[in-house]
Amino acid sequence: MTIFNLGSINADLFYRVPHLPGPGETLAATAFSRGLGGKGANMSVAAARAAARCVHVGAVGADGRWAVERLTEYGVDTRHIVTLDEATGHAIIAVDEGGENAIILHPGANRALSETHLAAALAEARDGDTFLFQNETNMQREGAERASARGMRVAYAAAPFDAAAVQSVLPLLDLLVLNAVEAAQLQAATGLAPEALPVRDVVVTLGAEGCRWHNTDSGESRDFPAPKVEPVDTTGAGDTFTGYLLAGLDRGMPMPQAISQAIRAAAIMVTRQGTADVIPDLKDVQDLSL
Ligand code: ATP
Numbered sequence: 001m002t003i004f005n006l007g008s009i010n011a012d013l014f015y016r017v018p019h020l021p022g023p024g025e026t027l028a029a030t031a032f033s034r035g036l037g038g039k040g041a042n043m044s045v046a047a048a049r050a051a052a053r054c055v056h057v058g059a060v061g062a063d064g065r066w067a068v069e070r071l072t073e074y075g076v077d078t079r080h081i082v083t084l085d086e087a088t089g090h091a092i093i094a095v096d097e098g099g100e101n102a103i104i105l106h107p108g109a110n111r112a113l114s115e116t117h118l119a120a121a122l123a124e125a126r127d128g129d130t131f132l133f134q135n136e137t138n139m140q141r142e143g144a145e146r147a148s149a150r151g152m153r154v155a156y157a158a159a160p161f162d163a164a165a166v167q168s169v170l171p172l173l174d175l176l177v178l179n180a181v182e183a184a185q186l187q188a189a190t191g192l193a194p195e196a197l198p199v200r201d202v203v204v205t206l207g208a209e210g211c212r213w214h215n216t217d218s219g220e221s222r223d224f225p226a227p228k229v230e231p232v233d234t235t236g237a238g239d240t241f242t243g244y245l246l247a248g249l250d251r252g253m254p255m256p257q258a259i260s261q262a263i264r265a266a267a268i269m270v271t272r273q274g275t276a277d278v279i280p281d282l283k284d285v286q287d288l289s290l
Pocket residue numbers: 179180204205206207208209210211226227228229231234235236237238239241262263264266267270
């Protein structure tokens with residue numbers, strides 16, 4: 001089967017600085033690096049690394065062809081990434097010597113997707129394929145509606161959190177992935193605990209604690225502990241978890257098996273510095289002896 005991931009593609013621009021600049025200050029960076037990021041791109045790479053067929057539905061600007069080429073190298077199907085007359089989404093990330101950061105995020109092309117583009121991509125989907133989305137693009141609700149009508153599994157990673165956006169798609173979802181903060185925010189907005197949401201499967205990630213799965217069909221909740229690792233950089237752990245989870249389900253694994261694999265992949269990810277470029281592949285995950 002295939003995962004269609006409506007998602008962001010960002011250039012993560014890292015600047016090492018002696019201190020974070022103040023108002024009016026011009027500061028020379030001591031180092032610079034550019035990485036592929038964006039929750040959407042991270043999840044597509046994770047799904048592809050987990051051996052799923054993943055079609056990324058998204059957009060870059062003319063300055064973003066390198067990102068598309070990199071996604072292709074990582075095994076993502078990029079035929080439905082369009083080039084728009086906008087800047088490629090990017091994050092300007094200043095990191096000082098103490099590791100403190102300041103980030104400017106420009107969504108650019110990620111929020112300029114058209115319904116025509118979305119419809120053309122989803123026209124390829126078959127019953128039982130997966131539609132995955134997050135909150136860094138536009139067209140989420142339109143996508144969820146089309147996907148649901150086509151009999152796809154509709155999965156949402158509700159980050160960055162927006163209560164109104166989540167509530168508008170809740171009835172269309174088969175699977176919702178939240179971190180603990182997002183779960184608390186959603187409960188504050190709706191009055192509903194994760195296990196009471198009108199979604200068949202809800203997975204709440206709990207950082208070093210692992211995750212909890214709620215299945216409303218059975219009324220069962222189950223905890224999955226994370227392997228103990230020395231964290232180096234937790235960026236992208238949640239995205240790796242979700243990409244692997246969806247890839248496992250898409251490949252026919254029962255939920256507990258897909259979660260176990262996702263937890264192992266995310267544990268490896270927190271031991272690595274970087275985002276999309278360092279997401280572990282299936283062999284790394286299978287070889288993990290923890
Ligand atoms: P992030 O924004 O840092 O990518 P998140 O806030 O979306 O992550 P978390 O719940 O922090 O989500 O982490 C997602 C998953 O990553 C967890 O469910 C767990 O499996 C794994 N993970 C995160 N931190 C650790 C850790 N310190 N040790 C082992 N696994 C971890």
